[in-house]
Amino acid sequence: MASSFAKLARSAELSGRLQVSKDPVDNPPYDIHQLGDAVLRTPARRIGKVDEAVRSLARDMLVSMYAARGIGLAAPQIGVHQQLLVIDLELEDAASPPLVLINPEITGVGGTICTYEEGCLSIPGVYLDVVRPSVVEVSFRDEMGRPKRLKADGLMARCIQHEMDHLNGVLFVDRVTDDAKLREGLSEKGFDRADVRPIA
């Protein structure tokens, strides 16, 4: 998810620290695939053992996300089809640990159905309204393989749902209901409406 959001979030529980600098680097380990690239449409597989290779991938994803000034990144965006995503809503706070979610599952939704403007590192420069539940409960494993549960609202809830969509090959533009704004937003940034797969 892209970073130009107000910081609405109240994140609940953050998982253990991954030692990665939040300073943007010039040569991140991964390029981020963009709308139109087929890898974004391939569903991700569950991760079996959470080992050092998974943690290394998470670190590389964080470095790539920080380089792009994003607040969320899912493994399919770097062409890796594993159920792994990283989130950090506190880009300016070096001491605040990022959140790593492995094999995340939504276990409940609540609050209200709300409209919020989303962006995506795979569709840079495009920001459009998307409707989603305001509260989600998610179960996942952290970077140490420990089972965790998290109840989130605000920006964190929004970001978790956006990133989990990536694991299913779904992009936020698929959920945009205002087709006129969708066409305008995409064409302004050189993206093709034909690459959107509207959610029925």
Ligand code: ZN
């Ligand atoms: Zn995204």
